Amino acid sequence: xxxxxxxxxxxxxxxxxxxxxxxxxxxxxxxxxxxxxxxxxxxxxxxxxxxxxxxxxxxxxxxxxxxxxxxxxxxxxxxxxxxxxxxxxxxxxxxxxxxxxxxxxxxxxxxxxxxxxxxxxxxxxxxxxxxxxxxxxxxxxxxxxxxxxxxxxxxxxxxxxxxxxxxxxxxxxxxxxxxxxxxxxxxxxxxxxxxxxxxxxxxxxxxxxxxxxxxxxxxxxxxxxxxxxxxxxxxxxxxxxxxxxxxxxxxxxxxxxxxxxxxxxxxxxxxxxxxxxxxxxxxxxxxxxxxxxxxxxxxxxxxxxxxxxxxxxxxxxxxxxxxxxxxxxxxxxxxxxxxxxxxxxxxxxxxxxxxxxxxxxxxxxxxxxxxxxxxxxxxxxxxxxxxxxxxxxxxxxxxxxxx
Ligand SMILES: NC(=O)c1ccc[n+]([C@@H]2O[C@H](COP(=O)([O-])OP(=O)(O)OC[C@H]3O[C@@H](n4cnc5c(N)ncnc54)[C@H](OP(=O)(O)O)[C@@H]3O)[C@@H](O)[C@H]2O)c1
Numbered sequence: 080x081x082x083x084x085x086x087x088x089x090x091x092x093x094x095x096x097x098x099x100x101x102x103x104x105x106x107x108x109x110x111x112x113x114x115x116x117x118x119x120x121x122x123x124x125x126x127x128x129x130x131x132x133x134x135x136x137x138x139x140x141x142x143x144x145x146x147x148x149x150x151x152x153x154x155x156x157x158x159x160x161x162x163x164x165x166x167x168x169x170x171x172x173x174x175x176x177x178x179x180x181x182x183x184x185x186x187x188x189x190x191x192x193x194x195x196x197x198x199x200x201x202x203x204x205x206x207x208x209x210x211x212x213x214x215x216x217x218x219x220x221x222x223x224x225x226x227x228x229x230x231x232x233x234x235x236x237x238x239x240x241x242x243x244x245x246x247x248x249x250x251x252x253x254x255x256x257x258x259x260x261x262x263x264x265x266x267x268x269x270x271x272x273x274x275x276x277x278x279x280x281x282x283x284x285x286x287x288x289x290x291x292x293x294x295x296x297x298x299x300x301x302x303x304x305x306x307x308x309x310x311x312x313x314x315x316x317x318x319x320x321x322x323x324x325x326x327x328x329x330x331x332x333x334x335x336x337x338x339x340x341x342x343x344x345x346x347x348x349x350x351x352x353x354x355x356x357x358x359x360x361x362x363x364x365x366x367x368x369x370x371x372x373x374x375x376x377x378x379x380x381x382x383x384x385x386x387x388x389x390x391x392x393x394x395x396x397x398x399x400x401x402x403x404x405x406x407x408x409x410x411x412x413x414x415x416x417x418x419x420x421x422x423x424x425x426x427x428x429x430x431x432x433x434x435x436x437x438x439x440x441x442x443x444x445x446x447x448x449x450x451x452x453x454x455x456x457x458x459x460x461x462x463x464x465x466x467x468x469x470x471x472x473x474x475x476x477x478x479x480x481x482x
Contacts (some may be wrong), residue, residue: 081460085341086110086166088205090198091148091173093123095270095280096213098130098174099333100340105140107341112167114147114154114174122146133280134329135273137481146323149174149194154201163378170202171340173213173249177283179239179426191244193249198257209261210252211340216266216325216353217430226435228266228349228442238429267332268325268353269430274454275330277467282474284427285326289422289465290473292371320361323433327351328460331453335446350442354453360431366461 087104091097092113104111115123124144132138145163148155156164172195176187183189195212202210219226220235220242230253236242249264256262271286272279282290336350358366367373446452454460 084108084110085169086112087169087171087340088112088114088164088167088201089171089173089340090114090147090194091175091213092127092144093130093280095329096267096332096336097173098127098134098280099329100171100337101127101131101142101275102134102136103333103337104171104341105142107337109326109341111142112164113142113144114146114149114156116155117146118203130280133278134333135276135278137158149197150189154194154197157368161446163203164201164205167205168208169211169340170198170205170208171211171336172198172212173336175213175245177241177281181240187241187244188247194245195248199251199260201269203255203260207260209340209342209344209346210261211336211364212248212252212254212262212264213336214249214252214264215242215245216268216351217242218249218266218438219435220246221429223434224435225438226351227438228351229442230264230349239426251325256347261347262369263342263347264333264349264353265336265339266349266437268327268357269312270329270332271326271456271461272328272331272464272467274328275463276458277460277465279329279464279467279471279474280295281455282468286473287352287427288424288467289367289468292298292367293375293469296371296373320364321359322432323357324360324362324363324431324434325357325437326456327352327354328454328456328464329453332428334451335442338446338449338451345447348445351437351439352447352453353437353439354456355443358456363461366458367465369458370462370465391427443479 080110084107089097089104089111090113092101093115097113101111101113113123113127115127117123119125121129122144123146127142127144128138131140145156146159147160153161155236161269174190174194176182176190178187182186199210202208216226217238219231222235230249231246234243234246237246241395252262252264265338269285271277279286332352335350339346462473
């Protein structure tokens with residue numbers, strides 16, 4: 080099934096998934112060429128090596144990095160780089176614009192749809208090499224019931240333009256498959272840091288809600304290590320408490336994508352890299368509450384609410400003169416914190432309700448014999464994930480092991 084040490088072209092290696100996949104491919108002895116961008120005064124190669132360090136690998140390992148950009152003609156590759164790709168015999172396309180809103184002229188469509196089109200063309204020009212596409216489980220949109228490991232040709236009700244762009248990209252991959260290119264699609268659910276050490280490269284998705292809670296704690300002057308609990312009854316966190324919230328750790332996704340990406344042309348199909356037994360939203364709230372020492376209000380989206388949702392941003396109620404300034408200051412800070420909570424969490428709130436159950440039979444049949452299984456998303460795992468996020472200031476502070 081797996082050819083010996085294939086040469087793999089990988090996109091997205093400065094990202095969470097791509098960086099983890101790169102580490103796995105190098106461990107497996109593959110030759111890897113990364114297509115990546117330089118930025119912020121650092122070359123593409125420096126950025127990929129820094130990402131490798133972030134995922135806990137030796138940044139000095141042997142691999143190549145070509146300067147490229149999914150939104151540019153010929154992927155921004157020089158004629159020399161294009162010639163040197165001739166020996167590539169697998170493509171793993173992990174790069175994407177993970178932005179939930181339309182930005183600029185036409186993002187995330189330009190990167191996610193246009194970029195996938197260019198990568199498929201490249202795979203064809205390399206002789207029709209197997210193409211592994213990293214998509215998202217949420218191409219199924221907002222729907223109840225079981226989401227199958229299959230292409231949906233009718234557009235579902237998307238939560239945001241990002242999902243729509245990833246769905247359109249899948250259609251391109253599917254069409255290329257029908258035209259003879261060996262293709263397989265990996266669909267992770269919401270990715271959190273590594274199971275063992277919580278290591279993460281980016282802090283979008285799930286982390287937005289954690290950042291929001293963290294910002295509240297800091298702004299309200301509440302140290303999460305302190306003894307007092309802060310009661311934030313007006314937060315209005317949405318979601319059905321007994322509904323699943325599908326989280327998977329980055330190491331599982333990285334291992335699965337790398338192994339599928341190495342496989343030969345006989346392996347096709349769609350694979351849900353999702354958790355077969357995810358925690359419920361109630362369990363997630365409990366873990367977050369325990370970590371941040373907050374009392375999160377228990378709102379069940381499926382039950383009628385006792386009162387309409389809190390308007391935002393919340394105005395600070397005028398107080399009679401003479402009230403203790405300390406109390407007024409605390410109220411102001413809470414109002415400010417509440418605004419921050421909304422700003423950070425708004426994009427991910429739709430993922431807290433109407434979450435489907437993902438069929439994982441195809442992925443399990445392929446990956447379990449290789450001993451690749453999702454780690455349990457229990458309190459300990461979540462604690463490691465949150466501790467790493469806090470330690471690195473959600474990517475803004477010093478990076479342990481970074482170069
Ligand atoms: N994170 C999740 O929870 C999650 C869940 C399900 C599916 N996915 C999918 O997993 C894949 C990887 O996501 P991730 O979490 O690793 O995201 P990420 O950390 O934001 O990484 C995205 C990667 O794509 C690259 N990229 C974006 N635009 C590019 C362009 N125009 N040209 C070249 N490279 C470009 C980025 O490069 P720069 O560093 O230069 O921007 C980065 O390496 C994506 O396909 C995403 O849709 C992610």
